[in-house]
Every structure is written in structure tokens, then in C-alpha cells.
Amino acid sequence: MNYPRFMLPVVFMSLCAVSFAQTDAQKSFDKLKTLAGSWEGRVTTVPPQPDIEGKLMTTSLRVTSMGNAIVHEMTGAGRPDDPITMLYLDGDRLLLTHYCDAGNRPRMTGKTSPDGKSVEFEFLDVAGSTQYGHMHHAVFTAVDANHHIEDWTYMEPGDKPVHAHFDLQRTK
Amino acid sequence: MKSLRFMLSLVLLSLPTLAFAQTDAQKSFEKLKTLAGTWEGTFDGKTMRVSLRVTSMGNTLMHEMAGDGRPDDPISMFTIDGDHLLLTHYCDAGNQPHMVGTVSPDGKTITFNFVNASNLVSSQMGHMQRATFNFIDDDHHTEKWEFAMSNGKEMGGLLDLKRTK
Numbered sequence: 358m359n360y361p362r363f364m365l366p367v368v369f370m371s372l373c374a375v376s377f378a379q380t381d382a383q384k385s386f387d388k389l390k391t392l393a394g395s396w397e398g399r400v401t402t403v404p405p406q407p408d409i410e411g412k413l414m415t416t417s418l419r420v421t422s423m424g425n426a427i428v429h430e431m432t433g434a435g436r437p438d439d440p441i442t443m444l445y446l447d448g449d450r451l452l453l454t455h456y457c458d459a460g461n462r463p464r465m466t467g468k469t470s471p472d473g474k475s476v477e478f479e480f481l482d483v484a485g486s487t488q489y490g491h492m493h494h495a496v497f498t499a500v501d502a503n504h505h506i507e508d509w510t511y512m513e514p515g516d517k518p519v520h521a522h523f524d525l526q527r528t529k
Numbered sequence: 530m531k532s533l534r535f536m537l538s539l540v541l542l543s544l545p546t547l548a549f550a551q552t553d554a555q556k557s558f559e560k561l562k563t564l565a566g567t568w569e570g571t572f573d574g575k576t577m578r579v580s581l582r583v584t585s586m587g588n589t590l591m592h593e594m595a596g597d598g599r600p601d602d603p604i605s606m607f608t609i610d611g612d613h614l615l616l617t618h619y620c621d622a623g624n625q626p627h628m629v630g631t632v633s634p635d636g637k638t639i640t641f642n643f644v645n646a647s648n649l650v651s652s653q654m655g656h657m658q659r660a661t662f663n664f665i666d667d668d669h670h671t672e673k674w675e676f677a678m679s680n681g682k683e684m685g686g687l688l689d690l691k692r693t694k
Binding site: 422428430447456457462 | 584591604
């Protein structure tokens with residue numbers, strides 16, 4: 358076969374997804390895909406974190422792997438942070454793996470809220486050391502096509518939660 | 530603690546790697562980081578581009594591949610997990626193989642072999658089985674990606690890559 362299947366341009370795979378009824382996880386995944394683009398907004402924290410409180414943060418979401426994954430990236434002006442979060446399906450589950458600046462990789466499972474506006478991720482497990490804590494919870498809320506909110510909860514050692522609220526407007 | 534640990538500007542995280550002897554996995558990870566940049570080569574007569582980028586404050590290396598006129602855009606993430614160098618491949622096939630890396634005795638090659646995969650189902654064409662990175666010089670490396678098809682056969686491709694940035 359001349360056409361290289363290496364790296365898998367498996368068009369029929371996407372056809373299968375269209376042909377059959379979607380699972381809740383697939384619906385949630387497709388909802389998250391509508392957030393693809395570049396976003397910018399201020400962060401507020403509870404308890405207040407002087408290092409980032411009110412800072413302008415930039416987020417990008419990009420559909421990759423021929424529609425099978427979403428790459429989420431967040432950076433802040435003048436900050437070294439650059440965590441990557443991968444969102445993908447595993448059977449009937451919507452999963453998130455957060456490649457954390459802390460050096461660990463928590464996984465979370467996501468579900469859409471009853472009103473259909475939010476996808477909420479609950480902690481599943483974590484690979485790597487949690488000596489300095491770990492990301493524990495995330496909620497994506499679509500307000501409209503150009504506005505969404507992300508709420509991330511980081512668990513510091515001793516199970517002390519730090520909540521960060523990102524109010525994001527689409528820039529692209 | 531005043532210093533914000535959320536989003537984790539934890540400078541001290543990098544200190545242990547400086548203070549203590551590195552494991553083989555850490556050494557291999559640092560070697561892979563030297564590939565950070567953008568690369569170009571050909572596969573099956575078509576131009577392929579690879580980018581490698583250090584992210585997560587040095588804790589992850591992100592690999593991305595795309596080709597002219599091709600829809601592929603797989604992402605691979607390299608991380609350290611204890612004494613292991615791991616690769617997770619977010620495959621265009623829809624599964625996510627996990628591979629563990631070992632370095633060759635001469636230090637010039639790192640080979641990642643399949644351990645397991647998430648979202649691996651029989652209706653898929655198969656899964657990525659092995660990835661081999663060969664370091665030639667600062668501006669030249671090769672990548673061999675081998676795919677295990679569900680019918681038991683294997684296919685693969687060798688990318689001969691030159692640095693463009």
C-alpha cells in the first residue's frame with residue numbers, strides 16, 4: 358500500500374465515531390473541543406496567592422492526534438510556569454493528565470454537569486512525587502463561544518487546597 | 530507558606546537533581562532535552578516536521594510531529610517516573626501507549642519499548658510499539674517509530690531529521 362499508514366491517518370476511525378451514538382464521555386470531549394483556540398484572562402485565588410493574584414494568564418487549547426487528544430497549555434506573563442494538560446478518551450472515560458510543574462502527573466476523570474455548561478474533573482491518581490503537592494480538581498465552564506472559565510484546585514502538602522479561578526476571553 | 534506553590538514555581542525542585550547523582554533515567558532525559566527545537570526531514574517523500582519542547586518547568590519534554598499534506602499530529606510526552614524514563618504517545622489511532630526508555634551502552638541511542646496503553650481497543654489498527662532516538666550531532670538526529678498492527682504485523686518509519694531552529 359503506497360499511502361503510509363505510519364502515524365495513522367485513519368480516516369475511518371473518525372467515521373466510526375460519527376456513525377454510532379456518542380457516550381457521555383465523548384459528548385464531554387467534543388464539548389471541550391469547542392474551546393480550541395487562544396484565551397487570556399486574570400486569575401483570582403483562594404486563599405489569596407500574592408505571586409499570581411490578578412495576573413494575566415494565557416491559555417491555549419488545541420485539538421491534536423487527529424481529533425483524539427486536546428493539548429491545554431497555560432502560561433503567565435513573567436512567570437516560569439508552563440504546565441501541559443492532555444485531555445483524551447479512555448473507553449467510556451474522559452481523562453485528563455496534567456503534566457505539572459511540580460514534576461508529577463495527576464490524572465482526573467471528567468463528567469459534564471447536569472446543566473451541560475461545565476465539565477468537571479475529579480482526581481483519579483497521580484504518578485511521580487507529591488512531595489510538594491499535586492493538582493487535584495479542574496472545572497471547565499463554557500459561558501459563550503468567546504468566554505470560558507477554568508477553576509483549578511491544587512492540593513498542597515497536608516491536603517490544603519489552593520483554588521485558582523481563571524476568567525478567560527478568546528483572543529483567537 | 531507565602532510562596533505560591535500552585536502552578537508551581539518551585540525552584541527547589543530542580544535543586545535535588547543538581548545536588549545528587551543523576552539516575553540513568555535522568556541522564557537519558559537530560560540528553561533528550563538537548564533535542565529541544567524544531568527539526569525537518571522526509572518520510573515517504575514528504576516533508577515531516579518535528580518539534581521538541583521542554584515544558585512543565587523542565588519536568589516534561591513534549592514531542593510533536595506533522596507532515597506536509599498530512600492530517601497526522603501525534604503528541605508524545607517524555608517524563609521521569611522514579612527510576613524510569615517514560616514516553617506516552619497520544620496516537621492518531623486514538624490510543625495512548627506508554628513506553629519505557631533505555632539508553633544504549635555507547636550513549637548514542639535511546640530506545641523506548643511498549644509497556645501498556647490506555648484506550649486500546651480491537652477495532653483500532655494497532656498501537657505504537659517502539660521508538661528509537663539516535664543522536665548523531667547537535668543538528669542531526671534520527672527517530673524510528675515502529676507500529677504493531679492488530680493483525681500481528683509491524684510497520685515503521687525512519688525519520689532523518691535536521692535541525693531548523
